[in-house]
Amino acid sequence: MPTQSTSPHLPFGENKNAPWYGMDILSVKQFSRTDLEYVFGVAHEMRGMVERVGTFDLLKGKILANLFYEPSTRTSSSFTAAMERLGGSVIPINEVKYSSVSKGESLPDTIRTLECYADVIVLRHPETGSAAIAAKAARKPIINAGDGVGEHPTQALLDLFTISEELGRLDGLTVTMLGDLKYGRTVHSLARLLTLFGARLNYVSPEILRMPKEVMEEVADKGIVQTEFGSLEKVLAETDVLYVTRVQKERFEDVADYEKVKGAYVIDPDVMKAAKSEMIVMHPLPRVGEISPDFDDDPRAAYFRQMEYGLYVRMALLAMVLGKA
């Protein structure tokens, strides 16, 4: 039912009575606060079931086509595990670039073929807007697993679910985002989602990697307080959630500029002495040096648990769009 869920005029969450059955998951913009609470409620139940029984047959007999036009082992594995933990099966399609499917065939044709075989399609594609194109062609539900610099809604949902599960609440938190805030798709989505919960946002980044104007304006319109900083020390003590992203050397024209700033964006046990004991450190992974492995055993290090919460969110979404939650 692509019309309903992709329409900007009838966002997903506004029809409170609509079942999630057959819906596409294309963008975090589909989700109202009520929707998010519903997803997280289902995901929380999934967590409980996995902890108790590991796997159960909620989606037995259902088939997921896991269609990845670019490799992403983490996301692909997470969806595969989500489907398998619900008793369903997976058609893995990871090597699309070598395949005849990619030889000139349009994305809608590929989607219309795969929906002959599968009950739901997860799509990762390098081009922005691909997921919406796929959803328009499909009768079966499409879940966007990242389309270029566009959306990656399940990542945004798992980030928010992590906060909810770890801190027990989403309202009124102080969230500090650190590192590359310009190119980081995850921090843009998370900032937008947090506006629904009255957060206070701190942005700590090098000058050239500041949070984009359009994101800040959108967030400001919702009445959210945002403050920018060049270093972490002024805000770490008050932070409930520290969301770390990678500062890539390649973003800097002059390597000397990179060398100058990089140390300011590395988290280790020493830096974290200034933080509260009741807070969490998140990271979308993979990390390459921006969080020291020495910090991994600290209870505040939530980034591996974050991966696990991703499993539960994806289980919830699969069950929902297949009419089983």
Place this chain on the structure above:
Amino acid sequence: MPTQSTSPHLPFGENKNAPWYGMDILSVKQFSRTDLEYVFGVAHEMRGMVERVGTFDLLKGKILANLFYEPSTRTSSSFTAAMERLGGSVIPINEVKYSSVSKGESLPDTIRTLECYADVIVLRHPETGSAAIAAKAARKPIINAGDGVGEHPTQALLDLFTISEELGRLDGLTVTMLGDLKYGRTVHSLARLLTLFGARLNYVSPEILRMPKEVMEEVADKGIVQTEFGSLEKVLAETDVLYVTRVQKERFEDVADYEKVKGAYVIDPDVMKAAKSEMIVMHPLPRVGEISPDFDDDPRAAYFRQMEYGLYVRMALLAMVLGKA
């Protein structure tokens, strides 16, 4: 039991009492009219089961090795889905060219290794005759999923099954094949199969891409009327099945020749006004321009349903060779 099924002297269908258990599916030449009717009967039941329950455990506990020496997402996904919809499991082997299996190991050795793990092997291989070589080595059934310019029997069967399901009959149809009839493996196989049902065949192609002499002679020997045309308009009105294939620019020495003819082989709603309302348009997919997407919503556009019929035919064959149908 490769001896029996690969022997030209004892074709599969001649032993009416033989079970299909353990048989190889190597060539459409194995199939008599009675065999085809049997396969299509089972495939029709599979269609009914999938429409009613989606998936069922007919092959629970059985394992398919899906061995693709060249990528073919469509065929590979279709067999994977077929096995999964029957409750069975799949060992996907898609990256053979990078693997040690391909480093000098003979195909028979690879097959004899894989049959230690699996109950049935689907093989796609670039070299003609590979499936027969594999079947000779194997104790477990081999299903040929395309061996070079050789056979691709499940494609031929799904084409015929599509006609059977869509039009409700196979006898006495007027079938028009359009486009590249010289290199198109699918049209050669379909023409041969249709001789069993007394069809009338029209061939519409550029001069340089005409149906090969040897196919035409073989078909003529069965008493089938074949007529060649340079354009569609003379035959479209009487056509029950229009089978479209792609005319590739690369086939033409002079691009100007291609530009001159290409328009004559494009199907769109306007062209289709001249056709009957009770007929179907088929295409093996992928298509690249030879059928306008504007025609996709026409009830006569059967090419995506054709993909779905492929699922049912492959389910039927898997169940049959594993002794469950």
Place this chain on the structure above:
Amino acid sequence: MPTQSTSPHLPFGENKNAPWYGMDILSVKQFSRTDLEYVFGVAHEMRGMVERVGTFDLLKGKILANLFYEPSTRTSSSFTAAMERLGGSVIPINEVKYSSVSKGESLPDTIRTLECYADVIVLRHPETGSAAIAAKAARKPIINAGDGVGEHPTQALLDLFTISEELGRLDGLTVTMLGDLKYGRTVHSLARLLTLFGARLNYVSPEILRMPKEVMEEVADKGIVQTEFGSLEKVLAETDVLYVTRVQKERFEDVADYEKVKGAYVIDPDVMKAAKSEMIVMHPLPRVGEISPDFDDDPRAAYFRQMEYGLYVRMALLAMVLGKA
């Protein structure tokens, strides 16, 4: 529980009461004679179950992450089949080199992510010691499926299990190893394991591919008689197990040297006339010419059955580390 199983001071087999639950399988050095007998007992039961029912649900609901940093179709397929024959599911991760997981992410981070999704991880990695690094990071069991020139314990176990099943005993056998004994990881591991059973070992190889000094010294320390030969004829008649490996042309500086010796290391029906009727010929596969296909139908040719025994050993290990055997 990596500490226990990777510790050189508390080898696996010394704690007789310890369950195998949660253990890593990293090296053949973990296994005492009693351990081996236990593994082979379970593997023998697996064989019986597969022969009777094909597949059963011992590991239903369990998920294996099959993580291959380098391709190995044979080993990967074998683990996939092992998990599927036990009713479990697999996350196939074969294309690591193209994936973001490999872009700078450390192995421990990848492992900690995947264990969020899976219950057990099979790891193939080009670098020696990788499996131990993975096991140190992981809370879930790791099974080493080959780490560079390091260990490949399941290959060594399946070799020994093959002998046990084929000859009905492991004690006091005369085992002749033929071919490249210098670089062949499998013969080094097998020689070490056989010291537990009082074997008599013959090494037949070209001068430049002799069994390494360190392996011979280790084996000699256990009181095992080892004798080196330049050709097979002197020892074939007394041999219970002939283990053939490939002599690669690339190992020779001068191709003429290779051409001179290669004939001495090829097994065919004629050569085998000098062997006993109650003995077996093994090979880790793939083979490329060192055993003539003409010998394949001889009952003594055990190399394809060897692949099948590998399935049972891997089923046993998966069941054991997941607490089900």
